[in-house]
Amino acid sequence: MxxxxxxxxxxxxxxxxxxxxxxxxxxxxxxxxxxxxxxxxxxxxxxxxxxxxxxxxxxxxNKIAGALASQRVNLVAVIIPSLGNLVFPEVMTGISEILDDTDLQPVVGVTHYKPEREEAVLYEMLSWRPSGVIIAGLEHTDASRAMLRAAGIPIVEIMDSDGEPVDAVVGISHRRAGREMAKAIVQAGYTRIGFLGTKMPLDHRARKRFEGFTEALAKEGLEIADQEFYEGGSALVKGREMTEAILTRTPDLDFLYYSNDMIGAGGLLYCLDKGIAVPGQIGLAGFNGLRLLDGLPKQLATMDACRAEIGREAARLIAAHAGDTSAGGERHVLTPKLQYGATLKRR
Amino acid sequence: MxxxxxxxxxxxxxxxxxxxxxxxxxxxxxxxxxxxxxxxxxxxxxxxxxxxxxxxxxxxxNKIAGALASQRVNLVAVIIPSLGNLVFPEVMTGISEILDDTDLQPVVGVTHYKPEREEAVLYEMLSWRPSGVIIAGLEHTDASRAMLRAAGIPIVEIMDSDGEPVDAVVGISHRRAGREMAKAIVQAGYTRIGFLGTKMPLDHRARKRFEGFTEALAKEGLEIADQEFYEGGSALVKGREMTEAILTRTPDLDFLYYSNDMIGAGGLLYCLDKGIAVPGQIGLAGFNGLRLLDGLPKQLATMDACRAEIGREAARLIAAHAGDTSAGGERHVLTPKLQYGATLKRR
DNA sequence: TAGATGTCTGTTAGCGCTATCATGCACCAT
DNA sequence: ATGGTGCATGATAGCGCTAACAGACATCTA
Known part of the structure; x- marks a missing residue:
């Protein structure tokens, strides 16, 4: 009735x-x-x-009724590991910047670096039939890849380019980033190199940087002299603690490569506290190019991960292919730029 | 057919x-x-x-069809000013923590502190008929308030408690936070007090802290001796620059109150650089209680804004009232705790 | 054995919109 | 007048799912 x-x-x-x-x-x-x-x-x-x-x-x-009737949904699913990481909010900013000029709307899902959560979040998101998916990384469970392929919408995998994408990809090569940093360090004359990073085995990008780093060192006949890993806690504090630990254990290190800028900054503060000459006695470098840290006593050497640009480019792809059944398999590899800052000698 | x-x-x-x-x-x-x-x-x-x-x-x-048929949507709209602010990701974390145990899902909208964007985002969100809304602040346009009232779902306004909520509210009193900080500063014996903050006229919470701060000083017969405002850029750098500017202009200041921890940290680093004795010659304090900054050379005095707890409590309210037409108008006022750190003398 | 009860499955009628086609009407050229 | 051409509006039929009810059948009770 x-x-x-x-x-x-x-x-x-x-x-x-x-x-x-x-x-x-x-x-x-x-x-x-x-x-x-x-x-x-x-x-x-x-x-x-x-x-x-x-x-x-x-x-x-009522967009629910509208979407059902028109078979069109103006949402873009964005799936990232975390919001606390600083890196991801920046990617989001890039995405919003572009989507704000369209009628598309990002919807964020967070996986906490857990593949099974990624699968669940993806399932949930796809059940809203979004116009596209932007998802961090190239490593997914088989079920996730199957869902992405079967969704029949544009998919853009972001942040990383070392691997086989489902559809399009926008990112940098973390292997190469690791290699280039290694080369710059060796070229600057450092030889006793320590590595400090997260314990997370599922942070594939950090892992790839590490692999590229050791690989390039090996080519120069060098090996990592010592390493230290952490999990949880405030990154700045952890950076200090890890630096103290590694330098106590292996005092003759002349370079410390940190897997992210926050622990690098902690290390820098520690060295300055202890009166260690940076970059003379010990050189330091991080990764990400966080502008947040610009005001530190010394500018940390780092490599920009092109976060905002990755977000923008991914959003552009989605916008360009909205309504299509794929993003056309495009492959955008950006080139991270080494920033020497004041903690890595130039040669 | x-x-x-x-x-x-x-x-x-x-x-x-x-x-x-x-x-x-x-x-x-x-x-x-x-x-x-x-x-x-x-x-x-x-x-x-x-x-x-x-x-x-x-x-x-297809959740779109399911939602239409069942008249139930498992989404909770979360509307916040920004994701870059560090504070808001922490609120989100608190929210997710609770909602993960329910079948509700947060969906984030960002307003960039602009009332008209808040209105647009809210309209967009409500058009998906969510089960509840969590929205930052108590200041909204008339249209936004009307939409919230008319939505017939639980609404929780968060972060602030100084004002009249539409439905429920979970937050702290920023006026009181400002007052308490002023009292602690005066009690420690400081008298020549400078204020450094953002230029944003629409950051109502920062404004209320400022108002509470000056009001409490006035009660003690004191006035702010100088002030400095900024917008945009890296907060750490800005903190340094503003501190230099204010101390150049008014060299006899003996305390600097920053409207957030990031610029406070910049100021702290500046003072340490210049060999200024903290907290002897000059005391410093910020606001937020960012754990991110824990590894700085000195722990900055600050006041915890209870971000994660606010997120959790708001989510609990929404979960408890999911399906209802309101959150029952509950009022949860948390009490921020002063952390003296090492930049504010105790007396 | 009739009826009552419970377990499982199917039928029907929407949810609130939009795509599509049909219609009414004014206006023009023929 | 005839029949096109627009323009503005309405009627109809779903979109893919679920609430609510209606069976079919097996099992139990008296």
Whole structure:
């Protein structure tokens, strides 16, 4: 039985529908729909009438019904490991910057670096039938890859380029980033090199940097002299602690490579506290190019991960392919730039 | 005309529906729906059959259709000013922590501190008919407040408690935070006090802290001796620059109150660089209690804004009232704790 | 054995919108 | 007048799912 106007009056607190606006303005639901979506020809008089009615009622359209009827959803799923990492909010900023000029809307899902959570988040997101997916990394469970492939929408994997994407990819090569840092360190004359990083075995990008780093050192006939790993806690404090630990154990180290800028900054502060000459006695470098840390006593050597640009480019791809069944398999590899800062000698 | 099986075979790439699973497993759509939602009684044999069919097809349910039919959406809209601020990711973490144990899912919208963007984001979010809204601050446009009131779902305003909420509120009193900091500073014997903050007129919480701060000073017969504002750029660098500027202009200041920890940290690093004795010659304090900064040379005096706890409590309220038409107007005011650190003398 | 009860499955009718086609009407050229 | 051409609006039929009810059948009770 179709709902009658009488019932509407009876139940004051029922959420508003197109019909309410239609009745209030004296035109059909279809015409109201056209006005509210700015689609099709509607006379100026009707348009005004409808808009006024909608506004005075406080009508908010139901996108769920709209999406179901039109088979179009203006959401873009963005799946990242964490929001606490500073890196990811920056990627998000890049994404929003581009999507703000379209009618697309990012929706964020967080995996905490856990593949099974990624799978669950992806499933949840895809069940809303988004117009595209931006997902961090190239490593996913088989089930996740299958879902991505079967979704029939543009997929952009971001941050990393070392591996086989499902569809398009926008990122940097972390292997290469590790290699280049190694080369710069060796070239500067350092030989007793320590590595400090996270314990997370599932941070594939950190792992790849480490692999590239050791590989390039090996080519120069060098090996990592010592290493130290951490998990949890404040990165700045951990950076200090790890630096103290590694230098106590292996005092003759002349370079410390940190897997991220925050622990690098902790190490830098530790060295300065202890009166260790940086970069003379010990050189330091991190990774990410966090602008957040710009005001430290010395600028830490680092390598920019192109976070915002990656976000922008991924969003551009999604926007360009919105409505398509794929992002066209494009491959955008950005080149991270080494920033010497004041903690890595130039030669 | 209802879609026929034949058509399905013809069009290979069509997205899967319940009907496909139903046909593949030989039971009705309704039974498939029951299995996939774990609702109602289904025999073990049928359940297995259906799950296998769904899995082998790679079926992902369409929540849009499900939500429309059931009039239930498991999303919670979370509306915050920014993701770059560090404070908000922490709130998000608290929210997720609680919602992860429910079937609710947070969806984030970012306003960039702009009321008109808040209005737009809110409209967009409400059009998805979420089960609840968590929104930062108590200051909204009239239209936004009207939408919130009319939504007929639980609303929790967070971070701030100085004002009139639409429904429930979870936060701290920033006026009081400012007052307490002022009292502690005066009590420690400082008298020539400078204030450094953001230029943003729309950061109401920072404004309230400032107001509380000056008000409490006035009670002690004191006034702010000088002040300095900034916008944009790296907060650490800005903290240094502002500190230099204010101390050049007013060299006899003996305390600097920063409106956030990041610029406070910049100021601290500047003072240490210049050999200024902290907290002897000059005392320093910030606001937020960012754990991120724990490894600095000296621990900055600050006041914890209870971010994670606010997130958790807000999420708990939403979860408790999911399905209701309001969050019951509860009022949770948390008490920020002063942390003296090593930059504010104790008396 | 009739009826009551419980377990499982299916049928029907929407949810609130939009795509699509149909229609009414004014306006023009013929 | 005839029949095109626009333009503005309305009627109809779903989108893919679920609530609510309606069976079918087996098992139990008296």
């Amino acid at each position: 179709p709902r009658l106007a009488q019932e509407n009056i009876a139940n004051e607190n029922r959420p508003l529908t197109l019909r309410d606006v239609s009745e209030a303005s004296g035109v059909s639901e279809m015409t109201v729909s056209r006005v509210l979506r700015n689609r099709g020809d509607v006379s100026e008089a009707t348009r005004t009438k409808v808009l006024e009615a909608a506004k005075s009622l406080g009508y908010v359209p | 209802p879609r026929l099986a034949q058509e399905n075979i013809a069009n290979e790439n069509r997205p899967l529906t319940l009907r496909d699973v139903s046909e593949a497993s030989g039971v009705s759509e309704m039974t498939v729906s029951r299995v996939l939602r774990n609702r109602g009684d289904v025999s073990e044999a049928t359940r297995t059959k259906v799950l296998e069919a769904a899995k082998s097809l790679g079926y992902v349910p």
